[in-house]
Amino acid sequence: MREDTTSTRSREQRATLAEANHILVDQGILDAFGHVSVRSADDPDTFLLARNLAPGLVQADDVQLFTLDGTTDDPRPPYLERHIHGEIYRARPDVHAVVHSHSPAVIPFGVAGTPLRPVLHMAGFLAPEAPVFEARDTLGSGSDLLVRTPQSGVALAGALGRSSVVLMRGHGATAVGASVEEAVYRAVYTEVNARAQAEALRLGGCTYLTDEEAAATVATNTPQLPRAWGFWRDRAHRP
Ligand SMILES: [Zn+2]
Known part of the structure; x- marks a missing residue:
């Protein structure tokens, strides 16, 4: 796994990823936890994701390069749930960015048995409804619910299927997109839709x-x- 970190594309992707982290914090989608990744423009079998750090603190230099099995040459500790990203990129060649969040208004739809469905015109990507990933099917009844192995990443990608968003029972949600901009948009409006639908x-x-x-x-x-x-982006960086 080699990457020219000085390449223009790599520098741009790392900067975009830092911005995405800040936007998602500002929008209330990420807090101290959650993460966002992008498929590398230099090698589609690799992806970029910040090191284990609160999203609001992420800068371009904090971004690590991973192969799809979640390994990196970077010695700094990675996120436990990097397998969410790697296994979705493996299963979905159309996906170029992934947001994993603990989006608060979305959580009830993962546990109540009421499907999350599009109720407003900004969230049509949820149609017909967001599937729900049940960690117990893979991890049994005593897990911490985290997607910390390639095996559970594969199961999550299977639950996502061809959808744009998958809910994770008792945990959060994962949104995907053809670009960082699209994955961020979907993560934000999944939360907005959840609030509107519940109301x-x-x-x-x-x-x-x-x-x-x-x-x-x-x-x-x-x-x-x-x-x-x-x-x-402007709002997130306003002093
Ligand atoms: Zn999580």
Whole structure:
């Protein structure tokens, strides 16, 4: 595993990843925990992810390079759950970025048996509903729920399937995208949708987007990703 860390693409990806960490903290998706990665533009069988560090503190120099089995030459301690990223990149060639969070409003949908479904036009990517990963199926009933082995990463990637987001029972969620901007957008609006859906259900009911509406909103919103990214990045770095 060799990487020219001075290459322009590598430097840009590391800087983007640091920005993504700061945006996700500012948006309340990550706190002291959670992480975001990007598939390397230099080698698609590797990915970039920060070392074991609170997301708000991540800078470009903290980013490590991993092979898909979660190994790195970097001696600094990595995140325990790096296998979330590696096994999703292995299973989904279309995925170029992954956000793993403990997104607070999403947690109830992973434990209550109520599917998380798109209720607003910014979250059509959730259609028809977000699948739920049950750690017990792989790890038994005594685990700490963390995806700390390649085997549980494979199981998580299997639960994700072709979806954009997978909920993780009693733990959090993982959102994927074709770019860092898209994965971050999906992580943010998964949380927004969860809050709106829970509030609607408290009010007495919920009208969900049809699959056709969901597809139409995704087509409209995808070209707008740079607008969200630029605003969130500016906001996150405002003194
Ligand atoms: Zn986690």
